[in-house]
Amino acid sequence: MKKRELPHHRKGRKNHSAPALNQRVMEVLRRHRKSPIKVKDLAVLARVTPKEKREFDHMMAQWRSKGVIVQEKNAVGLAENMTLVKAKIMNVQERFGFARPMTEGATKEDDIFLPGRDMKGAMPGDIVTVRISKDQRGKVEGQVVSILEENHDTFTGVMLQKEGRFFVLPDRNMRIPIEVWEKDRGEAKAGDKVLVTLGKRGDGHFSHRAKVLGVFGDSQLAQNCCQAVLASYHAKTEFDAETMAEARRISDKGIPSSKLMERLDLTGYPCFTIDGADSKDLDDAISLEKNGDFWELGVHIADVSHYVKPNSALDREAYERGTSVYYADQVLPMLPKELSNGICSLNPDEVRLTFSALLTIDSTGKLVGYHFAKSYIRSRVKGIYSEINAILDQTASEEILSKYHDLLPSIFEMQKLAAILYKRRFERGAMNIESTESKFLIENGRVKDILPRERGESERFIEEFMLAANEAAATVAMNEELPFVYRVHDNPPAAKVSVLRNLLSQVGISTADWSDEVKAKQLSDILESVRGTRLEQLINNQLLRSMAKAVYSHENTGHFGLVLANYAHFTAPIRRYPDIIIHRILSSYSGKTPKKNIEKRFATYVPEAAKHCSEMEQNAVNIERDCEDCYKAEYMASHLGEPMEGVICSMVPFGFYVQLPNTVEGLVHVNSLPDGDYTLEDTMEFVEHLSNTRYKIGQKVMVEASHVDVSAGQIDFILSEK
Secondary structure, three states: OHHHHHHHHHHHHHHHHOOOHHHHHHHHHHHOOOOOEEHHHHHHHOOOOHHHHHHHHHHHHHHHHHOOEEEEOOEEEEHHHOOEEEEEEEEEOOOEEEEEEOOOOOOHHHOEEEEHHHOOOOOOOOEEEEEEEEOOOOOEEEEEEEEEEOOOOOEEEEEEEEOOEEEEEEOOOEOOOEEEOHHHOOOOOOOEEEEEEEEEOOOOHHHOEEEEEEEEEEOOOHHHHHHHHHHHOOOOOOOOHHHHHHHHHHHHHOOOOHHHHOOEEOOOOOOEEEEOOOOOOOOEEEEEEEEOOEEEEEEEEEOHHHHOOOOOHHHHHHHHHOEOEEEOOEEEOOOOHHHHHHHOOOOOOOEEEEEEEEEEEOOOOOEEEEEEEEEEEEOOOEEEHHHHHHHHOOOOOHHHHHHOHHHHHHHHHHHHHHHHHHHHHHHOOOOOOOOOOEEEEEEOOEEEEEEEOOOOHHHHHHHHHHHHHHHHHHHHHHHHOOOOOEEEEOOOOHHHHHHHHHHHHHOOOOOOOOOOOOOHHHHHHHHHHOOOOOOHHHHHHHHHHHOOOOEEEOOOOOEOOOOEOOOEOOOOOOOEHHHHHHHHHHHHHHOOOOHHHHHHHHOOHHHHHHHHHHHHHHHHHHHHHHHHHHHHHHHHHOOEOOOEEEEEEEEEOOEEEEEOOOOOEEEEEHHHOOOOOEEEEOOOEEEEOOOOEEEEOOOEEEEEEEEEEOOOOEEEEEEOOO
16 A cells, blocks of 8 residues: 555645746747757756647747747747847838837837838737847838737728729728728728728738728718718717617706706806807806906816716726717817707806806906806807907997897906916916817818818916816816826926037027926926017927927826916816716815715726827827828919918928918928929938029918828828919
8 A cells, every 4th residue: 555655745745846837938948049949859958848848838828929029930929038129110111110119108200111022921019028129220110020910900091903902091001902802891992091900910911801891981081081081080970879869868857957956056147158250068157256456266167077977888888989079160079969069068048057267356367266066057149250349349249249238347347357367378488389270161072171270368267267177177187185086297208308419509599598497487488589580480380399288187286287286177077077076086175075086986096087188189189180180281282383382391301391371271282393403401401502593491382282182181282383
């Protein structure tokens, strides 16, 4: 009996002390640092038994997918030993591409150049391992060693036909035509905008095959291109049945009188909204009274969070969208119109539930007191920017004066307060950077005209009052140490500041008094010093490029551009999800919910929500830009060859951009300039030295559109001789 137990006992001890399979394999890989090892040799040296073969194969597959090891043909090696990085393919051109390391904080400046021959057919969005090396000139470049994760997302493009074969040229991040087999073409024809996916992947980009999933129509019609843009950014264009049913139930229920009993009655206040004439989602109203040396400003915001309950169908949909999307004359609302244009909209002469910021401001514009309360109001009138501007500049008709008769004292007090707030804001160093918006006049789906969107005095004072309410909301959160979603704007990145300083030096503006971190006041002073000169456009544009992006964050790092320590978005919950989150937090706080309960509910939620909302906001910005570029190109397609006066607004190595008074921009390529040898000097002017011909930023020129591509949103100008 003992003799039989002894071998069993020894066998158990041997298994207990032997290294696990993963340890044995890793030890062999670490010994082979200098070169990959064949998989079969690795198995031998790691003493992989027949019983362990399946486990070994599974483990190797996992390590490959996670980027722990890299396999080249039939040999493997540790990624850490092979000067390899895990990266995401960002862009693919015909002869090269770029990959971004998947390290925290990596930006475009960190992208790795990839020669086309070394990309293994990797597509934008693919996760890859890249071997870093240097070319003969010492320039860093990469080679795709393996594709860890294929991006199977759909993408949009234009259908092309060449010698009887069909191809799709992707719209974004890739400029290589991909062949479409006849059986996968569907109804698409040459020139159509299409939605596609990769039906087959090959070993290189030219051996991939695409499959058409949808057809948007003629790619030279802006409205078709916009539908493709929405698809490429996965924008939701419809609400699902559950969300719509919930919205209708809320709308049909109305506002029970019992809901008013627990709220502050502000129906006696002279509240009114001010928006564009075509606005339907009225989410903010204002009231103002003078009390001695103080103003009592009321900023009354639609109480959307009362209707959109956490984890409801409406809430899930609104969170996923993150924001309403506005482009050309269209809107993709964050909430169904039953709420956005109905029960939540502060329509005139209707009782509406609101969340009010009641602010006390002294004669210098300083916020000296604030109180947030659940309330209800009855807006006196739907104010229109253009009408109130006419009142303020004394050009209003009798009809307009009659409409606002009871509110005229409030309107003129608002003008006074806004002027003080504006002066205070710019005295502390906030920058008055101009960013012209476009207004599109569209009939039957085609753009008929484009105009610069005018900003009058009433637009400015609404902006000042919203800023005051937003600052107060963030200040409450900071003082009470509440979990919160702040609107933050970091200092300009050092690299961009360096470019800006170099430009300023070239045009004779000293930055000697700047420290390592530039102050907003210093930038503001420089911009004001060139206001009205030919340098204004140049400095304005460069300041815009130098700025960091404003984002949402659970950490309050301040707002550089506004020069505010505390700032958040409280005033637009109909169209921005972060405002809904803030309303919920402040509602809990004003309702005397214990702080520990607020922290339990929101502390882990707000970081993730802030990140998601920032991403969805950037999506919306991209959609707006891409769609408006298409409409601008469509407009110019109807004006080819017409002489128009514009201003040179920026320079690039291959030409300069000219902006027309209607906000349209086009490129004048250096090759289209009059004969000569042109040199770009100091990044602000092209010079032809023999003739001393110069084209510089701020210079007026006559141009005409020579070519447009509506699908790409591109406009080419040439100098006009007319």
